[in-house]
Amino acid sequence: MNTDTVASSGALQGVRVLEISSLSGAVCGRVLADLGAEVIKIEPEGGEAARQDLPRVPTRAGEISASWLAYNFGKKSVTLDLGTPATDAQFADLAKSADIVICDFQRLSLSEMDRLAAVARAANPKLIWTEILPFGRGHAYEAMPATDTTLQALGGHLYQNGEADRPPVRIGLPVGLSQAGAEASNAALMAYYHALRTGEGQRVDVSVQEVVIWTLLNTTMAWQILGLNEMRGGAIRKERANRFFTRLVWPCKDGYVVFGPVGGGGGSARIKSYAALLKWMEEDGVTDDILTRHDWNGEGQFAIPQEDYDAVTAVIKAFIEPKTTDELISRAVRDRILMAPINSIKHIFENVQFRDRGLFKTLHDEALGVDVELPANWVRMSQTDVARMGPVPQPGADTEAVLARIKEATA
Amino acid sequence: MSKGIFDGLKVADFTWAAAGPIATKQLADNGATVVKVESFKHPDSIRLGGPFIDDKPGINRSGFFADFHSSKLGIGVDMNHEDALEIIRPLIEWADVVAESFRPGIMKKWGLDYDSLRKINPRIIMLSSSLYGADGPWSRHPGYGAQGAALAGIQHMTGWPDMPPAVPKGAYSDSVSPRYALSAVMAALIHRERTGEGQYVEMSQIEATAQLVAPQLVELQLTGHEAQRSGNVKAGAILHSVFRCKGDERWIAIEIENEAQWAALTDVLGDAEALTAARAQGREALEARVSELTTPRDPFELMTACHKAGVPAGVTYRGSDLLEDPILDARDHFWPLHHEEMGTLKYNGPAYRFEKTPTELRFASPRLGEHTDQVLTEILGFTPEDLAGFRDSGLLQ
Numbered sequence: 001m002n003t004d005t006v007a008s009s010g011a012l013q014g015v016r017v018l019e020i021s022s023l024s025g026a027v028c029g030r031v032l033a034d035l036g037a038e039v040i041k042i043e044p045e046g047g048e049a050a051r052q053d054l055p056r057v058p059t060r061a062g063e064i065s066a067s068w069l070a071y072n073f074g075k076k077s078v079t080l081d082l083g084t085p086a087t088d089a090q091f092a093d094l095a096k097s098a099d100i101v102i103c104d105f106q107r108l109s110l111s112e113m114d115r116l117a118a119v120a121r122a123a124n125p126k127l128i129w130t131e132i133l134p135f136g137r138g139h140a141y142e143a144m145p146a147t148d149t150t151l152q153a154l155g156g157h158l159y160q161n162g163e164a165d166r167p168p169v170r171i172g173l174p175v176g177l178s179q180a181g182a183e184a185s186n187a188a189l190m191a192y193y194h195a196l197r198t199g200e201g202q203r204v205d206v207s208v209q210e211v212v213i214w215t216l217l218n219t220t221m222a223w224q225i226l227g228l229n230e231m232r233g234g235a236i237r238k239e240r241a242n243r244f245f246t247r248l249v250w251p252c253k254d255g256y257v258v259f260g261p262v263g264g265g266g267g268s269a270r271i272k273s274y275a276a277l278l279k280w281m282e283e284d285g286v287t288d289d290i291l292t293r294h295d296w297n298g299e300g301q302f303a304i305p306q307e308d309y310d311a312v313t314a315v316i317k318a319f320i321e322p323k324t325t326d327e328l329i330s331r332a333v334r335d336r337i338l339m340a341p342i343n344s345i346k347h348i349f350e351n352v353q354f355r356d357r358g359l360f361k362t363l364h365d366e367a368l369g370v371d372v373e374l375p376a377n378w379v380r381m382s383q384t385d386v387a388r389m390g391p392v393p394q395p396g397a398d399t400e401a402v403l404a405r406i407k408e409a410t411a
Numbered sequence: 412m413s414k415g416i417f418d419g420l421k422v423a424d425f426t427w428a429a430a431g432p433i434a435t436k437q438l439a440d441n442g443a444t445v446v447k448v449e450s451f452k453h454p455d456s457i458r459l460g461g462p463f464i465d466d467k468p469g470i471n472r473s474g475f476f477a478d479f480h481s482s483k484l485g486i487g488v489d490m491n492h493e494d495a496l497e498i499i500r501p502l503i504e505w506a507d508v509v510a511e512s513f514r515p516g517i518m519k520k521w522g523l524d525y526d527s528l529r530k531i532n533p534r535i536i537m538l539s540s541s542l543y544g545a546d547g548p549w550s551r552h553p554g555y556g557a558q559g560a561a562l563a564g565i566q567h568m569t570g571w572p573d574m575p576p577a578v579p580k581g582a583y584s585d586s587v588s589p590r591y592a593l594s595a596v597m598a599a600l601i602h603r604e605r606t607g608e609g610q611y612v613e614m615s616q617i618e619a620t621a622q623l624v625a626p627q628l629v630e631l632q633l634t635g636h637e638a639q640r641s642g643n644v645k646a647g648a649i650l651h652s653v654f655r656c657k658g659d660e661r662w663i664a665i666e667i668e669n670e671a672q673w674a675a676l677t678d679v680l681g682d683a684e685a686l687t688a689a690r691a692q693g694r695e696a697l698e699a700r701v702s703e704l705t706t707p708r709d710p711f712e713l714m715t716a717c718h719k720a721g722v723p724a725g726v727t728y729r730g731s732d733l734l735e736d737p738i739l740d741a742r743d744h745f746w747p748l749h750h751e752e753m754g755t756l757k758y759n760g761p762a763y764r765f766e767k768t769p770t771e772l773r774f775a776s777p778r779l780g781e782h783t784d785q786v787l788t789e790i791l792g793f794t795p796e797d798l799a800g801f802r803d804s805g806l807l808q
Contacts, residue, residue: 011598011610027622031591035598054647055626057633066633067626136764139741144718145672149643149651150725153664154738158653159727160580161569162642167653167662168727171579172568172640178623180762182590187763189597190441194416194768196604202767210744210762213733215586217429218462220745221474223730224756225462230730231660235575242461248557248578249566256575258561267456269553302461302468333552340558342566342576345627345637351562356547359618372632375621379595380545382525382611384602 010036011384015192016098018042019075020082020116022050022106023174024132024208026071027181028188029102034376034387039075040402042082042094047395048107060369064392070374071181073363074390076398082112088119093406095120095127099195100188104132106177110143117203126201130188132180136207146208148174155212156219163234179215180208239264244306247313249342253324256342261316262296263309269338270297276335281319288315349373365391415442416768420600423448423499423506424483425523427455429556429585430616431512431540432479434592438508439482440761440770446502446786447480447777451487451808454779464753470779471752477776481748481758485777486786490521492806499523501791503531508596510538514553515545525611534609536599540592542584544615556582556616563587563620564627571642587623588616644694649673653727654702656710662727663710665701665717675720679713680704750775780808 015037019029029039041048053065078094080087095101101120103113110133117129131137134146152158152170162169184206191204213220222228230238235249239260246263249256261274274297281291290311294304320328325341332339343351354360360373368391376387420443424435432447432455439445449455454470457479463472488498499521503509509528511518518524518539525537539545542554560566560583561576570577595612603609621628627638643664645651650667667673673690677683682704689700705713710726717724726732733739734757745757753775761770787793787801801807 011595011602015601030622031594035594055630055634055636055638057630059633065626066629070625070629135738136742136762138764139738141738141741144738145721145723146725147666147668147723149645149666150664150723153653153662153725153727154736156728156730156733157580158664158725159660159662159729162577163571163574166571167643167655169570169577169642169653170664171565172638172645173565173623173627175565175623179587179590182587182594182622183762186437186590186593186597187761187765189594189601190416190437190763191765191768193597193601193604194765196601200767202765204763204765206763207742208762209738210742210760213739213744213759214433214762215581215583216730217581217585218460218475218478219580219730220733220759221478221756222462223734225464225474226466228462228730230580232577232580234570234577237578249575251575256566258557258566258578260555260557267459268453269456273553299468333549336551336553338554338558340554340561342561343564344567344639345564345624345631348562348564348621348624349628349631353543353547353549353562354618354621357544357615357618359615359621370633372629375618375625375628378591378618378622379612379614381595381599381613383608384598384610 009385010388011381012036015100016040017100017102018094018098020101020103020107022048022104023053023067023071024177024181024184025102025104025107026050026068027178028130028132028184029075030071031182031185032100032188033074034378036384040398041072041075041077041393043077043079043395044081045079045395061367064368069372069392073365073374073392074388075393076402077393077395078399078402079396082116090403091116092119092123093410096123097406097409098124098127100128100130100192102130102184102188105134121201124201126195126199128188128191128195128201129203130184131203131205132184132208133205134208136210137205148176151176151208151212155209155215157212157215160219160230160232162232164232168232176208176212180206180211183211242302244304244309246309247317250317250320252320252328253322255325257320257325257328257339258342259339262312263301263304264297269336272336273338276337277316280331280335284319286315286319290315361387361389363389367394368392414768415771416765417441417443420444420508421506422446422508422510423502425509425511425513425518426540427512428457429479429582430588431510433585434538434540434589434596435483435510436479436481437593437761440772441768445483446790447483447485448490448499448502449485449487449779450490451780452489452491458779474753474756477750477753477756478758480776481746481772482774483777484782484786485780486783487780487808489806492804494804494806496522498787498791498801498806500531503528503535505790506532506535508536508538512540515541515550529609534603534607536596536603536609537611538592538596539611539613540588540616542616544618545613556585559584559617559620562617564624565620568624568638568640570640572640576640584616584620588614588619591619591622650676650697650701652698654705656705656708656713658710661710663705663713664725664727666723668723672722676717676722679716679720679722746772748772748775752778783807
């Protein structure tokens, strides 16, 4: 911890982080910066490659990656050519003044990580050295080539997404890498908490494959217990290791809603939700014997035949289809029906709950000529600030100031 | 062996379903004493979600529940009993951290909102994690992670452009939000370590999940373009798709990011000339040609050949493949733990490894109320007579 840093009043005020990253390391640094840490990116001359990742957005200073902007605003940038032993002394000085280093496999090879870790950890034994790798460290597979999509596959998630009669599909976002970044932030902080209390630094590594496995929730148990390999099913699928299909995505007049009215497991919220739906249907004059033929969310739900699930789905689908998302959701919120809109990006930007909660904060970046709202306020902390907005750093913008400060501290 | 990072940390855990328990599991598996408090009249609802051992539903039989509750102690209390605080108040006095994931208002109803807790224990750190957050017009609306995935754009970005959004596996926001929740709790613990000050950490699971679409929100505002689901098409890649292999429902994901990988792939698949010609014809022609070459190949052999050549490739693993994966085996990912009713099952270990303070999944998930007597006597200091009184009044089972 550094007492000379007063850049924020977040919970991590004074915690200094060096980030040698591409996407996943940047997400890790984003979380730490939002919580008040000073995050210093170490970039090659001209800036790191991720500044040009797709999609790009126009700015006064030329095109820039949208994800680079979103995950790197408010950080500092120091340019340093890490490829040469000649800069090792400078890197060691930076490490000496830091608490946490983050690096990821898209930016550094394993041998580069090892070389830099040796320099940094020799200079500062209390340092937390954090690595994000496809499969983690310490085994024969650690250097295998991988990308976000191949890791969505090897984490067991990709197989389960999409239509049954087409190839499996990925989530169309680099979720393995970004979730690994978030995971690395908490792992690094756990290790830092330990260092704060004991003085002991250490290496922490995060496996993207294991991060993806933690998005499955019950897949590995379903195989062990039932010998069941879950199968994708588009809008209609077998939920929670069920043997029957239920519809989860429902078309409506102007979009889609997600809703699990029947057969999704027990719990009083599901039972009340279904009762509220039936009341609404009755008000609209929709009655059908199938709606009450079974205790659809009770203990017997696992024994109800598929044809009955299909029949009740047909009646509910006909009820939902002509209604607008607004009609459906305002009633669902009022009566606690377990339904939600399938938000597009625009819907998220406009969503009344996000807006009312103050999720978005405006980033005003003079140099880029950009005013943009970011979903920065993701947590509320009663005693410490969150997400201090600051401009996107130009490559090397802080090199002189940071190196001068370090020189002063080590003098 | 070194003790876990949280050895000595005390956690009163009121969380339920997935998002909360996955966060507190990290504390438990790293050495914290985590006491999960359940209402025996309204137990954690994922105890009612499959898979169930022997395919028979039962309160202590869910593998879904088990995986999120390693290393935790469990007590069963009637939380709606008028005397519930007789047990809960000393638990709050004991705790460093209180975590809960109820719909907003429930903890306050029990007299356990943050203002009440800090009067009992001024250094307490409280985490409230709910789907929508503690305020706003939708805050009282109940929901699960499937709704969370829809609200945060994950469903919108998954599936084929000509089809409705596909539901991504899992209650997706339940896997994103614990990572953010834990970072915020860690920041609060670090702040407390340095200043002595506790605090209230309040978060919405969909707001955490929306971090994954922050770039798309930037793109929308600065270009007017709205990102859409696009099957397996990825802009900028030379090749990026999922291809059929030999066997029932066997597929391989391949992504080619540069010319060196492309050259290596043509070597692995053979027929470099035809592949290069197909590439010149465009994405669809190339994918069709690659698919012809992968379809007769064993997916695992093909993946190994790709990896040896430096080509990123991944078999689309099923649950059974994960249990048999040599990578996960080498990583010691799975932890076999014995449970009295469920036998020995392999629990998922964490995605991180600490070099000096190893994580340890110490024991299997608690049966409902399994540790009630132990926690009340050994931790909270009640006598057997006290417990008998609590049972007489219906506070305990």
